[in-house]
Amino acid sequence: MPARPTVLHVDDDPTVLELSSDWATDERVTWLTAADPAAGLALLTDRDVDCLISDSMCTADGDPFVVRAADTVPALSVILFTATDREAVDPQTRRAAEAYVEKGATDQFARLFDRVSTLVADRTDADDSxxxxxxxxxxxxxxxxxxxxxxxxxxxxxxxxxxxxxxxxxxxxxxxxxxxxxxxxxxxxxxxxxxxxxxxxxxxxxxxxxxxxxxxxxxxxxxxxxxxxxxxxxxxxxxxxxxx
Known part of the structure; x- marks a missing residue:
C-alpha cells in the first residue's frame, strides 16, 4: 500500500462524483472518478487503484460491476456506496464488497470517508506482523x-x-x-x-x-x-x- 493510496469512485450521477471529489480534497488520497463501469474498468487497468467506491451497477454485458472489478484487481478493497438496501443488493455484489455505506444519509460522505480510512489503515497494518x-x-x-x-x-x-x-x-x-x-x-x-x-x-x-x-x-x-x-x-x- 503506497503512502498516498489511490481511490476510484464510480457512479452514474455526476453530482455525487463532484461532491465526493470535494470531500476528498482534504484527504490524503489520490481521488479518481468515473461515470460508468466501462470507464471504471479502464482506470482499474491503467492505474494502481487501492480502493474502489461504487454504486450497485452492472457492466454493459450485465455482470455486477464490483464483481468484475474485483476479478480485474484481486487485491482491491471495495466499498458499496448505494441507496439500495443492503439486503436487496445482488448477493454477488455483497460478497465482493468489504463495506457498505448508505447513499442519501445526512452523514453519507463522513461515513464513506471513515470507511475509506479504515480500509486503508487495515491494509497498512496488515504489513506489520x-x-x-x-x-x-x-x-x-x-x-x-x-x-x-x-x-x-x-x-x-x-x-x-x-x-x-x-x-x-x-x-x-x-x-x-x-x-x-x-x-x-x-x-x-x-x-x-x-x-x-x-x-x-x-x-x-x-x-x-x-x-x-x-x-x-x-x-x-x-x-x-x-x-x-x-x-x-x-x-x-x-x-x-x-x-x-
Missing amino acids: ASAPSDDVPENASTTSGRPTSDDRSASWVTIGHYDPTADGPDLATTVVTAVDEYADRDVSTATPLYESIDAEVLETLLRRPDGESRDGIEVRFAFAGYDLAVTSEGRILLRSATA
Whole structure:
C-alpha cells in the first residue's frame, strides 16, 4: 500500500462524483472518478487503484460491476456506496464488497470517508506482523493482526460479507451464517450450528472494546461448515476452503 493510496469512485450521477471529489480534497488520497463501469474498468487497468467506491451497477454485458472489478484487481478493497438496501443488493455484489455505506444519509460522505480510512489503515497494518492479544480466546479460535499472515496468504481467502454493529440489522451470528449460506449456495446451518464452532457473543467482545469501539487489527479464525472463517475487527468476514 503506497503512502498516498489511490481511490476510484464510480457512479452514474455526476453530482455525487463532484461532491465526493470535494470531500476528498482534504484527504490524503489520490481521488479518481468515473461515470460508468466501462470507464471504471479502464482506470482499474491503467492505474494502481487501492480502493474502489461504487454504486450497485452492472457492466454493459450485465455482470455486477464490483464483481468484475474485483476479478480485474484481486487485491482491491471495495466499498458499496448505494441507496439500495443492503439486503436487496445482488448477493454477488455483497460478497465482493468489504463495506457498505448508505447513499442519501445526512452523514453519507463522513461515513464513506471513515470507511475509506479504515480500509486503508487495515491494509497498512496488515504489513506489520504484530501479535494480537489472546486473552479469553475460545479454544477453537485463533487471533492474528489484520489480513491472513504471510505464511498463509496463498490460501485464497475471500471476503464474503461485512458486519456493522452500529447499523440496524442482523446480529453477528446471523450475519456470518447468512454470508456462508450465500457463498455455499445452501443452508449450512442445518448441518452444523455456529455455536458448536464459536460463541458469537464472545467473538464480539474480542473484536470490540467495552465502549463499543473496534479494536485495531484483530482477526479471529475458526472452522465452520467445512470452511475456515475469519472475522476482523473492521467487520470483514473472510472464508477459505478448510483443505487449503
